[in-house]
Amino acid sequence: MSQERDTRTAFMEATYRALCTHGYADLTMQDIADETDKSKAALHYHFDGKDDLFREFLAYLHEGFAETIADHPEGTPVERLVALVRRVLDPVDDSADQQFNTAFMEIKAQAPYREGYREVLRRFDADLRTEVADLVREAIENGQYDEETDPEEIAEHVLTYIHGTWTRAAAVGADVVAMREHLVDDLLDLLVDGASVPVDVDATEDRGLAAADPDEPHENSSEDVVDPR
Amino acid sequence: MSQERDTRTAFMEATYRALCTHGYADLTMQDIADETDKSKAALHYHFDGKDDLFREFLAYLHEGFAETIADHPEGTPVERLVALVRRVLDPVDDSADQQFNTAFMEIKAQAPYREGYREVLRRFDADLRTEVADLVREAIENGQYDEETDPEEIAEHVLTYIHGTWTRAAAVGADVVAMREHLVDDLLDLLVDGASVPVDVDATEDRGLAAADPDEPHENSSEDVVDPR
Known part of the structure; x- marks a missing residue:
């Protein structure tokens, strides 16, 4: 698995955890970044918004x-x-x-x-x-x-x-x-x-x-x- | 029907219309007041929040x-x-x-x-x-x-x-x-x-x-x- 792919998988797993904690409506990109060791900027680098x-x-x-x-x-x-x-x-x-x-x-x-x-x-x-x-x-x-x-x-x-x-x-x-x-x-x-x-x-x-x-x-x-x- | 009751019914009907326009998640008390001839303050007088x-x-x-x-x-x-x-x-x-x-x-x-x-x-x-x-x-x-x-x-x-x-x-x-x-x-x-x-x-x-x-x-x-x- 490439590093890019590892990172994306890590973000997907973080999204799952963040959803369980915050629900969907109130969920922010920051909440998802907080579930990883990456920054919110890194998340925005990979995804064009929520x-x-x-x-x-x-x-x-x-x-x-x-x-x-x-x-x-x-x-x-x-x-x-x-x-x-x-x-x-x-x-x-x-x-x-x-x-x-x-x-x-x-x-x-x-x-x-x-x-x-x-x-x-x-x-x-x-x-x-x-x-x-x-x-x-x-x-x-x-x-x-x-x-x-x-x-x-x-x-x-x-x-x-x-x-x-x-x-x-x-x-x-x-x-x-x-x-x-x-x-x-x-x-x-x-x-x-x-x-x-x-x-x-x-x-x-x-x-x-x-x-x-x-x-x-x-x-x-x-x-x-x-x-x- | 009392005036109080009329007002509450009007707010309920306004809530229905506002929901159809805005959905639930983004709906504000202001959106609901905007569907009536009453102010947001009047809405807050009757209801203790969303x-x-x-x-x-x-x-x-x-x-x-x-x-x-x-x-x-x-x-x-x-x-x-x-x-x-x-x-x-x-x-x-x-x-x-x-x-x-x-x-x-x-x-x-x-x-x-x-x-x-x-x-x-x-x-x-x-x-x-x-x-x-x-x-x-x-x-x-x-x-x-x-x-x-x-x-x-x-x-x-x-x-x-x-x-x-x-x-x-x-x-x-x-x-x-x-x-x-x-x-x-x-x-x-x-x-x-x-x-x-x-x-x-x-x-x-x-x-x-x-x-x-x-x-x-x-x-x-x-x-x-x-x-x-």
């Missing part, structure tokens, strides 16, 4: 996100789909994560006003949509989902639901795991009769968008399918 | 929201449930509405840092949750949904999905009507075999979280069920 820095920061986050969603464990398509949802909606346990989730929501709210923000945010959505739709298609080929299932519609549904989970967690402190497991139940409810995944819930007989105990499938699912973080 | 004003503004918005969700048209429980979802997720047509949706997202992102914001935001959620759960309970009694359906789980699902719709609309300009009709399809998919509502979609045979054409039920539903706005 908007420019944040376009790169969003791209940096997107890179990590793309790696996260591509990192599938072994298993049937539906197992991998459930694992994907659980990985993306990993509960925010410590306060730094919660602060970051809230700051990210501020950034989403600023997107209409800031050049280039929406374009990167759309890439997060496009990647997740593609990944979910591909897994649903595999599940259909594999016989876990029936042929009437529409991969694109499921992907859209998952995307909206995931954004809602993040928003409710940030806005009113709603429980991420409970919301996430509702979505998991939705995905298990689509299994054709007789199909199953190593999750202790009789998904095909449930009537309701998420009728099962939200904690059950999580506790009983195979360790192979779940990111143990 | 946070205090916004606590009252959120309560004012909540009052309107509570009226909106309580205003049910005639129809079966599931028709009224679908109408409720369509009313809450009314598409944002003009740019003022879009600006307001975005500003409201900024407010949600500020909620963890501002005293009293979360408490009011939770009331929006609690009211919507109660209304949805009550309608699902009625649908079960009425035989439209079967007895395994869990009203509280459906209500949670609807809540998360609605927040996701608002967030995606603000962050990346996603299509509110398409997302909303996915949710409507979810609710129609829960109908027991043989039950129907005046919506031209064979909900009980659909396999998929939202397999039907999102525009179909909207176009073909009875005018009685849908707020024509």
